[in-house]
Amino acid sequence: MIQNVPLKPTLFTKRLLAQKHRQGRTKRVIVAGLMLTSMVDMFSLLVIFLLQSFSNSPEVMALSNGIVLPAAVSASAPIDAPLLTITEKEILVDHQAVGEIQAVLEKPESLVKKLVDMKTTWETTHKDQTFKGDVHLQADQKLSSSLVSQVIGILNSQGYGTVHLAVVNGAR
Amino acid sequence: MAGAGPQAPGSGRRRSLEGEINLVPFIDLLSMCICFLLMTAIWIEVGSIQLHQLFGTEGMDNSHPVEVEVRLLGSNDYQVSLEQQGKVISAMQIKGDAQIDAKARVSQFMAQVQSLMLQNDAQVQVSARVIPNAAVPYGEMVSILDILRGYGVSALAVVPVRN
DSSP: OOBBOOOOOOOOOOHHHHHHHHHHOOOOOOOOOOOOHHHHHHHHHHHHHHHHHHHHHHOOOOOTTTTTOOESOBBOOOOOOOEEEEEESSEEEETTTEEEEHHHOOOOOOHHHHHHHHHHHHHEEEEEEEEOOOOEEEEEEEEEEHHHHHHHHHHHHHHOOEEEEEESSSSO | OOOOSSOOSSSSSSSOOOOOOOOOOHHHHHHHHHHHHHOOOOOEEEEEEEEEOOOGGGOOSSSSEEEEEEEEEEEEEEEEEEEETTTEEEEEEEESSSSSOOOHHHHHHHHHHHHHHHHHTOOOOOOEEEEOOTTSHHHHHHHHHHHHHHTTEEEEEEOOOOO
């Protein structure tokens, strides 16, 4: 009202009033509860599935940093055996550096000593068994094949006759 | 919503025993378990190709009368030969070109060897040796070993070379 003169409701105010009226009529109070039981079920199943799948996985070989392994289709599961790694610079036995590649190939005494020690340890811990000579070999795919073969030759000379070349399962 | 303690006793003499278990800490624990398991999972599947290196008098045994020799002359350039009882039956040089990879040709050669073995109906064990080359990367040599293994070669060996 302005100066006691009633205002005529315009079309816009009419619509607003009608809307308000409608809202007042149809207003509902929604109280929603989140069902946590199904969520807990799902989480439990996920945990069980993950634990089950990890417990079935075979021996896991630790990957060394900076090494790109070659891919192979017909690879078999790794076994429990010592690991010899050839990076672009050096040679490692069970993640412990033995020396630089060229130095080790020229004078393999340090590598030979390490291999003999490992063999002696195995023979003392497995008295009733014969030494099988299993060893894992991880090498970068860009390395020269003859260089890797020379390291395999050193392994063979110390009785490690079964060399397992580490590969990534997948397409060549 | 879940997550409340036991209900307040009613006005009567009976006491309500209905209660809801607080699920929130349970969900927290399960979430942590899932996060831990997913983060510690090893997504790269590592396998191995077994080499049975022959040394000493082992090379003289007759358990593998058929032998395949793959000499790596260079990248995409190999010389393959099939030997039986020490005699060379067939030998060929395999070179890759733009159309077909040398590894695919090695596969074809091995398929021929396999069919030959099946024709003779002999349960012979085939062994193979790979002679590497300084010009050939290790990854390529492993691919060759993988092909040989895929064709049922039971004993694989790499000849140590110094070149």
